[in-house]
Amino acid sequence: MVKRKEALPSINELCVATVDKVFDLGAYVKLDEYGNLEAYLPWNEVSSKWVKNIREVIREGQKVVVKVIRVDRKKNQVDVSLKRVAEVERRRKLREWKRVNRAEKILEIVAKKLGKSIEEAYSSVWWKLEESYGDVLAAFEDASVMGDSILRSAGVPDEWVSGLMEEIPKHIKPKHVRIDGRLTLTTYEPDGIYRIKELLKLLDEEVVDDVRVRIYSEGAPRYRIELVGTDYKVLESKLAELVKKAENLSKKLNIVFSFERVKLS
Numbered sequence: 001m002v003k004r005k006e007a008l009p010s011i012n013e014l015c016v017a018t019v020d021k022v023f024d025l026g027a028y029v030k031l032d033e034y035g036n037l038e039a040y041l042p043w044n045e046v047s048s049k050w051v052k053n054i055r056e057v058i059r060e061g062q063k064v065v066v067k068v069i070r071v072d073r074k075k076n077q078v079d080v081s082l083k084r085v086a087e088v089e090r091r092r093k094l095r096e097w098k099r100v101n102r103a104e105k106i107l108e109i110v111a112k113k114l115g116k117s118i119e120e121a122y123s124s125v126w127w128k129l130e131e132s133y134g135d136v137l138a139a140f141e142d143a144s145v146m147g148d149s150i151l152r153s154a155g156v157p158d159e160w161v162s163g164l165m166e167e168i169p170k171h172i173k174p175k176h177v178r179i180d181g182r183l184t185l186t187t188y189e190p191d192g193i194y195r196i197k198e199l200l201k202l203l204d205e206e207v208v209d210d211v212r213v214r215i216y217s218e219g220a221p222r223y224r225i226e227l228v229g230t231d232y233k234v235l236e237s238k239l240a241e242l243v244k245k246a247e248n249l250s251k252k253l254n255i256v257f258s259f260e261r262v263k264l265s
Helices: 087-114 118-133 136-146 158-171 192-204 232-252
Strands: 014-023 026-031 037-042 063-072 077-081 177-186 211-219 222-229 256-262
Touching: 014 037, 014 087, 026 077, 037 063, 063 087, 087 118, 087 136, 087 158, 118 136, 118 158, 136 158, 177 192, 177 232, 192 211, 192 232, 211 232, 222 232, 232 256
Parallel strands: 037 077
Antiparallel strands: 014 026, 014 063, 026 037, 063 077, 177 222, 177 256, 211 222
16 A cells, blocks of 8 residues: 555645545545545535535545645644546546556555565665655656666665566566757769668668667668657657768768758657
8 A cells, every 4th residue: 555654645635535425515535645544525525516415526435636624733634625636637537647656556565575575675765755756656767768777866775676677677677768850961972872871881880778779761862860768858869879980981982971850750
């Protein structure tokens, strides 16, 4: 179960909740992120439209997104509203909730392998990453691409780092990005076609880990350069290197050279 560091939510905070008990004048819900803390949903906070029966809107066991409207920290009591949650807020919160649950599943697996409790997992990993990143799954996603320094910089202990770096690739596949450019190559030399082929061959021999380079003709004199990888900055750097190399080779081979970026739709 997802745990919050704080015991109680804040005013106006959006929370995922499970409807527990429904009455004529309101309902009680359990706040999933706060250890199933009970919160009261008054009948006049259920819907902005008039309804004859509260059960037309909510039912026991239903997952809902509510907004906190009152917190009594002395009595440990919370009141929430359903009608004050805009549709865009509801969708965004549910997306966040799905990401949180994915991250917690990974952490639970690692904790089990290490023989640790979920409480230890939260204190050693979750809350540290949440404080540094805000989104724990985002930290895992970055670690899958950039390595364990992401976890270490947040203060995650070595034994957890090792376990997470072994488990993360099983659940998270790095997202690939792509950038494109266009070379225009012309020459009036008798063996010009061979010169251009030689230039393209030398460019195509460039190999970088985690970057796929593809160069192909769009119809002479235009040639497309396509780079695919997991790190946008690395791709930009690699493209700049290729363009510089193409420019230098063009001078040696007496080829007229130009380059332009291609926007991907």
